[in-house]
Amino acid sequence: MPSARPRPIHDPRRDDCPWCGSRRLRTRLRSPDLRHRRPGTFVVDECQDCAHAFQNPRLTPEGLTLYEADGDRRLSRRRLRATARVMLPFPEPESWLDVGTGDASFPLAAKELFTYTAFDGLDPTPRVERARAAGRLDEAHVGRLTAPEVLARLRGRYDVVSMLHHLEHTRDPKEELAAALTALRPGGHLLLELPDPTSASAAVLGKWWHPYDQPRHLHLIPPANLRTELEARGCVVVATDRRTPHTPDDLATAVSLWLAHSPLRALTRPATAAAAALDHTLSPLLRRTRFSNAYRVIARKAP
Structure with a gap:
């Protein structure tokens, strides 16, 4: 029997913006895989109407697996505690889901401030199960939040859902936001941190600016776009911050x-x-x- 044809690692190139649908696109960046030197050159296009930046053509799930990083940058315990601290002014949550948790470094740090909160973690890799076995999580879920079988288990369970530098790795960030809101209870809070494509550093450093991180970052969402999307989904944006999330690297x-x-x-x-x-x-x-x-x-x- 003839061998199976290899599955493509790129989707077809698109001629419209995945965020707003505009066809006014320009090429913002061309870059190889600078971190791991795997073969290929990757293109980041930008919408001239809404300023959304996205990989085009986008990697398929198989392509993402091929190019996935061997490990993400680790933030200090102090930095993670500072992120968790921003939720202190709100009612203490009974349950908290950290999406893309990896080895659960963030829930481990947040537990120091929210001692009565149950922390669950979701990640597509088995690291999340090892984190639960190590006592960092109460429950571990392997998979993606947008998978129907995962979302069915998590629907309406959480007072807080956190996505810290997660949306830029997803193939469809709008779908991911909708899933996160489905996992939240009414009145619950969504905590998001993302790289800022409007940063002047992006223009100065070009392809050497780490948040471009091709080919692993599929979307770079301007703050105004994210706020508009959340409000369109019936959310109230209660806090924004472009100062303390800055990473000095x-x-x-x-x-x-x-x-x-x-x-x-x-x-x-x-x-x-x-x-x-x-x-x-x-x-x-x-x-x-x-x-x-x-x-x-x-x-x-x-x-």
């Missing part, structure tokens, strides 16, 4: 990536250390300017 990551692709690789460690020191020195200023590289939104589901 733009220069260090750009220098590290650039040197790794140049004949000056021997300079990577000292140059990256110097850039990291500059990142942290400038961070108190940059996080208050258009150079902030991330943003946070808290939205309440209609009661």
Whole structure:
């Protein structure tokens, strides 16, 4: 029997914006896989009407598996606690779902502030089950939130659903938002953090700006677009922040990536250390300017 044909790793290229449907697109970026040097060149297009940026053509699920990272960047316990702390002004949740939780570093940090909250985690990898076995989670769910069998189990169970640097990895962020709201109880809160494609760092650093992270980031959603979508789904946006979610690593990551692709690789460690020191020195200023590289939104589901 003839061997099965390999499944494509890209969807067909689209000529309209997946966010607003406009056909006024421009190419914003072309980039190889800078982190892992796997073959291929990837295109990020931008809608000239709503400014949504997206990989085009988009990787298929098989393509995402092929190019998936060996591990995501780890945020410090202090940074994760600071993110969890933003939910303290609201009623203490009985149940909290962290989507894309990985090894559950965020629920582990959040438990220090919300000692009476049950934390569940969802992730497409078995890491979430290992996190539950280690006592970091009360329940572990393997799969994707948009899968009907997963959403049927989680419908209306949670007071808080968090998606921290998750939406940019999803093939359909609008569908993902709808699923998150389905998992929330009426009056529950959705906590989101995302890279900010309107950051001035994106324009200055180009393909070396880490949040582009091709081919793993499929969508870069401007803050105004996300707010409009949430409000269209009946949510009330109760807080936004473009200052504290900033991660001071733009220069260090750009220098590290650039040197790794140049004949000056021997300079990577000292140059990256110097850039990291500059990142942290400038961070108190940059996080208050258009150079902030991330943003946070808290939205309440209609009661």
